[in-house]
Amino acid sequence: MNMNSAHLRCNENALDALQPTWLASASAADASPPRTRKEATMVCERAPGDSGLINKIFPDMSSAMAGIADGATVMISGFGSAGMPSALIDALIAQGAGDLTIVNNNAGNGETGLAALLAAGRVRKIICSFPRQTDSQVFDGLYRSGKIDLELTPQGNLAERIRAAGAGIGGFFTATGYGTQLAEGKETRLINGRHYVLESPIHADVALIKAWKADRWGNLIYRKAARNFGPIMAMAAKCTIAQVDHVVPLGELDPEVIVTPGIFVQRVVHVPGDSQ
Amino acid sequence: MKRFTRDEIAQHVARDIPEGCYVNLGIGLPTLVANHLEASKEIFLHSENGILGMGPAPVPGEEDGDLINAGKQPVTLLTGGTYFHQADSFAMMRGGHLDICVLGAFQVSRTGDLANWHTGAPDAIPAVGGAMDLATGAKRVFVMMEHQTKTGESKIVGRCTYPLTGMGCVSRVYTDLAVIDITVEGLMVREMAPGLTLDELQSITGVPLKAA
Numbered sequence: 001m002n003m004n005s006a007h008l009r010c011n012e013n014a015l016d017a018l019q020p021t022w023l024a025s026a027s028a029a030d031a032s033p034p035r036t037r038k039e040a041t042m043v044c045e046r047a048p049g050d051s052g053l054i055n056k057i058f059p060d061m062s063s064a065m066a067g068i069a070d071g072a073t074v075m076i077s078g079f080g081s082a083g084m085p086s087a088l089i090d091a092l093i094a095q096g097a098g099d100l101t102i103v104n105n106n107a108g109n110g111e112t113g114l115a116a117l118l119a120a121g122r123v124r125k126i127i128c129s130f131p132r133q134t135d136s137q138v139f140d141g142l143y144r145s146g147k148i149d150l151e152l153t154p155q156g157n158l159a160e161r162i163r164a165a166g167a168g169i170g171g172f173f174t175a176t177g178y179g180t181q182l183a184e185g186k187e188t189r190l191i192n193g194r195h196y197v198l199e200s201p202i203h204a205d206v207a208l209i210k211a212w213k214a215d216r217w218g219n220l221i222y223r224k225a226a227r228n229f230g231p232i233m234a235m236a237a238k239c240t241i242a243q244v245d246h247v248v249p250l251g252e253l254d255p256e257v258i259v260t261p262g263i264f265v266q267r268v269v270h271v272p273g274d275s276q
Numbered sequence: 277m278k279r280f281t282r283d284e285i286a287q288h289v290a291r292d293i294p295e296g297c298y299v300n301l302g303i304g305l306p307t308l309v310a311n312h313l314e315a316s317k318e319i320f321l322h323s324e325n326g327i328l329g330m331g332p333a334p335v336p337g338e339e340d341g342d343l344i345n346a347g348k349q350p351v352t353l354l355t356g357g358t359y360f361h362q363a364d365s366f367a368m369m370r371g372g373h374l375d376i377c378v379l380g381a382f383q384v385s386r387t388g389d390l391a392n393w394h395t396g397a398p399d400a401i402p403a404v405g406g407a408m409d410l411a412t413g414a415k416r417v418f419v420m421m422e423h424q425t426k427t428g429e430s431k432i433v434g435r436c437t438y439p440l441t442g443m444g445c446v447s448r449v450y451t452d453l454a455v456i457d458i459t460v461e462g463l464m465v466r467e468m469a470p471g472l473t474l475d476e477l478q479s480i481t482g483v484p485l486k487a488a
Contacts, residue, residue, distance in 0.1 A: 262328070
C-alpha cells in the first residue's frame with residue numbers, strides 16, 4: 001500500500017516519475033490525507049487555502065487508518081497494556097482489514113484491544129515472545145483450534161529484529177536461542193569461540209504505536225515504561241500511526257529529549273485522556 | 277558554451293525537492309542547495325552527525341561549536357528539529373527513511389553507479405565517511421557535479437574507472453550543462469544550459485543520451 005500522501009511526506013508520486021528504485025512504493029492503495037494536495041507535479045503546489053505547513057496530525061481515526069490492506073503486517077506497541085494503542089486497535093477492527101500478521105510482545109489480554117482483534121478473526125499469524133498469560137484466553141483458544149499461526153521469538157531477538165528492519169540491517173548474529181528449539185533450522189556461526197544464530201529483520205506495513213506527546217512534524221516522546229516497543233516499531237514500518245495523549249506546538253518538545261524524530265512517523269491521532 | 281553556475285545547479289536541485297521531504301545534502305557542492313530552498317517550503321534537512329531539521333548558518337557571533345553540519349561548519353536548528361546519536365542517524369539513512377540525498381561525484385555511470393570517495397591514485401588518502409551509507413540507503417540519490425573534468429573528459433561514463441561508492445544508486449545528475457535522469461530506458465536529458473543542443477551535449481558526454 002502507498003500510505004505516503006503528498007501532504008505527509010514528500011511528493012512520492014512526483015519522485016516515482018524518476019527511475020524505479022529498490023524502494024519504489026509497494027502498491028497503489030490510496031490513503032486520505034487530512035488536506036489535499038496536487039500530487040503529480042515535481043514542484044509542490046499548494047491546494048487552495050492550504051497553509052503549506054507540514055501537518056501529520058490527522059483529524060479523525062478513520063482517515064488515519066485508511067489504506068491498511070488485507071494481508072498487511074501490523075506492529076502494535078505495548079508491553080501488556082502499557083504503551084498499547086487501544087484506540088488504534090479499536091479503529092483497526094472498525095476499519096476491517098483482515099488476514100493480518102501482528103507483531104507484538106504478547107498476544108492480547110482479556111477481551112479488548114489486541115484480544116478483540118484476534119476474536120474478530122482478523123489475524124492469520126502473530127509474531128511475539130510471550131503469548132500465554134492468565135488472561136490470554138482468546139489467543140489460547142485460537143491457537144489450540146489451529147486458527148492462528150504463532151512465530152515465537154525470544155524477546156530480545158524480537159526487539160533486535162524490529163530494530164534491524166528499521167536500520168536497514170539484512171540480518172544479525174545473536175547468541176540467544178543457540179542450540180534451542182527456537183533456533184532450529186537457522187544458520188549458525190562460531191564467532192570468537194561463541195555460537196551465534198542468524199536472525200532476520202521484521203519489516204511491517206504499518207506500526208500502531210502509543211506515545212505521550214507529539215507535534216505536527218510527528219516528533220514523539222513517551223510516558224514512563226510505556227515507551228517499550230514504540231521507538232523501534234516506528235522505524236520498522238512503512239507507515240507509522242501514533243496515538244498520542246497530547247498534541248503540542250512545534251518547538252515545545254525539547255530537541256534533546258525527543259525520542260522518536262518525526263522522520264519515523266507518518267500519521268498522528270490525538271486521543272486525549274488515555275494516560276495523564 | 278554557456279554553463280550553469282554552481283549556484284544555478286544548486287537552484288535546480290532545490291527547485292526539484294518537494295515539500296515535506298527528508299533530505300541529506302552531502303559536503304561540498306550539495307551544501308549550496310540549502311541556500312536556495314524556499315523558506316516557505318518545509319523541507320527536513322538531515323545531517324549525518326545527528327541533526328534533523330537543520331537550519332541555516334547562524335548570524336556571526338552566534339556560532340555554537342556543538343552545533344555543526346557534516347562539513348564541520350556552524351549551523352542552526354529549526355523549531356521542531358531534533359538531535360540523536362550516530363547509530364540512529366545512520367539508521368535513518370540505511371533504513372531507507374531519507375527521501376533524497378544529494379551528493380557530489382567524480383564519476384557516474386550510465387547504470388547509476390557512483391564514484392565519489394576515492395580517486396584510486398596510489399598516493400591518494402581515501403576518506404569515505406557517510407557516503408556509502410547515503411548512496412545505498414537513501415530512496416533517491418541526486419548527484420551534483422561538473423559535466424566534465426578539468427581536462428574535458430566526460431564525468432558521465434559507461435563504467436566508472438574510480439572505485440565505486442555504490443552500485444546503481446543514482447537517480448538523477450545535475451551538471452553545469454544539463455539535468456539528466458538515469459532510467460532503465462537510458463539517460464534522459466530533462467534540461468540543458470541555454471543555447472546548448474542535444475547533439476552538442478552528446479558530443480562531450482561519454483554515453484548515449486536521449487531527450488526526455
